[in-house]
Amino acid sequence: MTTGPFDLTGKVAIVTGGNGGIGLGMARGLAEAGADIAVVGRNEAKSNAAAAELKQCGIRAISVIADVTGKTAVADMVGRTVRELGRIDILVNNAGINIRKPPHALDLDEWDSVIRTNLTSAFLCSQAVHPAMKAAGGGKIINIGSMMSIFGASFAPAYAASKGGIVQFTRSCAVAWAADNIQANAVLPGWIDTDLTRRARREIDGLHDKVLGRTPAARWGAIADFAGIAVFLASSASDFVTGTAIPVDGGFSVMG
Numbered sequence: 001m002t003t004g005p006f007d008l009t010g011k012v013a014i015v016t017g018g019n020g021g022i023g024l025g026m027a028r029g030l031a032e033a034g035a036d037i038a039v040v041g042r043n044e045a046k047s048n049a050a051a052a053e054l055k056q057c058g059i060r061a062i063s064v065i066a067d068v069t070g071k072t073a074v075a076d077m078v079g080r081t082v083r084e085l086g087r088i089d090i091l092v093n094n095a096g097i098n099i100r101k102p103p104h105a106l107d108l109d110e111w112d113s114v115i116r117t118n119l120t121s122a123f124l125c126s127q128a129v130h131p132a133m134k135a136a137g138g139g140k141i142i143n144i145g146s147m148m149s150i151f152g153a154s155f156a157p158a159y160a161a162s163k164g165g166i167v168q169f170t171r172s173c174a175v176a177w178a179a180d181n182i183q184a185n186a187v188l189p190g191w192i193d194t195d196l197t198r199r200a201r202r203e204i205d206g207l208h209d210k211v212l213g214r215t216p217a218a219r220w221g222a223i224a225d226f227a228g229i230a231v232f233l234a235s236s237a238s239d240f241v242t243g244t245a246i247p248v249d250g251g252f253s254v255m256g
Contacts, residue, residue, distance in 0.1 A: 029227025138181030174243030190249025217250030
């Protein structure tokens with residue numbers, strides 16, 4: 001277990017999309033620092049497996065099956081977490097999808113689906129946990145943005161709009177809830193080796209080589225690269241850090 005400003009013993013975290021990819025990488029970091037975890041996802045088998053793995057860190061973990069684009073489902077998720085784990089101190093808004101099409105080829109229902117999953121869910125979950133965090137004397141909200149919060153891409157109009165929105169939403173929460181001792185920050189992943197980006201590499205010619213060529217670290221990120229930033233932003237170490245958007249990208253965003 002961790003000690004000092006990074007110690008999360010006794011804290012409870014909700015991680016949406018926490019059963020794989022970046023969400024699971026963050027959940028592992030939080031669990032290793034002592035936090036109890038509610039793994040939220042739509043795939044029951046994956047969520048159950050993730051919760052079972054996290055329990056091996058000696059913490060409590062539950063699997064919550066929920067569609068975080070629905071207000072009732074989100075309220076039920078929060079209610080169950082409080083009932084079973086006792087409180088809510090940390091929220092990681094990580095649920096997300098992408099539909100890779102140029103703007104002229106994207107259907108309205110596809111646009112709506114991406115915005116609802118990536119951005120509206122963060123709003124619903126943040127709003128829903130606010131009373132519990134306020135009652136606990138404070139809290140930490142970590143929203144997952146993207147390099148597309150900074151850059152444009154011809155193949156990601158809805159995704160980029162949703163991730164740009166995440167940064168501005170994060171700033172609004174940071175300002176609105178500072179008086180409640182709630183810090184809200186965004187993490188902007190670069191090109192990370194996940195199921196989603198493996199699919200992107202199949203769909204976009206030359207993507208692998210372009211990413212390596214522009215990334216000073218000369219590698220794709222791993223989900224383990226998100227454990228540390230999660231613990232920092234979830235712990236008392238970041239009590240005076242709020243409203244930020246922090247790239248975790250191996251230097252991709254600073255390359256000319």
